Amino acid sequence: MAYVPQGQASTFGFTALEMVLMGRTAHLGLIARPGAKDRAIALQALERLGIAHLAARSVHEVSGGERQLVLIARALAQQPQAVLLDEPTASLDFGNQGLVMRAIRTLAREGLAVLFTTHDPNQALRCADRALLMREGQVLGEGAVGAVIEAEGLRALYRAGVHQVDDAGGGLPVFLPEFETAQATKR
Incomplete structure (x- = not known):
């Protein structure tokens, strides 16, 4: 199993390729070099993540999303x-x-077992097959993502109002936290 952290700042200006090569240390001896x-x-x-063009670039010179893809590539290596x-x-x-x-959905489609955490129910609804809702160590829901990611369960999870918008194009709902919009306050 490989692990990808939330984000990892690098003190050193390693290239993307050097960062990914660090994932190979699990296959090397104590003092071996890649x-x-x-x-x-x-x-x-x-290449699998479509970022081979970044191989020679410093991780300090790429966007946050590209840096996260480099970390995922390191896990794949x-x-x-x-x-995870x-x-x-x-x-x-x-x-x-x-x-x-x-990229995560593509990896799952290719057969890699993928487990990810998120605070955005819309990401889970669109990218996961199964979901587990947890609050303070307690399981609030578990099962097929469409059955678990729903307004009532999200209200219990976040202890907040949830507004559901039906997505006519994709057939999946979109969930938003309830709050007063700027347009409503201008009326």
Whole structure:
């Protein structure tokens, strides 16, 4: 199993390829260095996520979403059967959230077991097959994502109002926290 943290700042300006090669350490001896096979596996991981063009760039020079994809590629370089991602879109902008979630869904479709945590029920609803709702260590719901991610369960989970909007294009609802909008206060 491989693990991808929420986000990882690097003090050093490693290249994307160097970061992904670090995932190969699980397959190396105590003082061994990555060889040609490890480099090929790391490059394949970058290619698999569509970011091979970043291989020579410093992780300080790429966007937050690209950096998160580099961390996912590092996990893939371990050649795991499963990957655990801890809030993979935390602190990412809207576009990069989509970039990372598309990559996660693709990996799952390719047969990798993927477990991710999120505070966004819409991400779970659109990218997961199953969901587990937990609050303070207690399970509030578990099962098929469409049955678990619903307004009443989200109200209990977040102890907040939830507004459900029907998505005519995709057939899935969208959930929003209830709050007074700026337009409502201007009336």
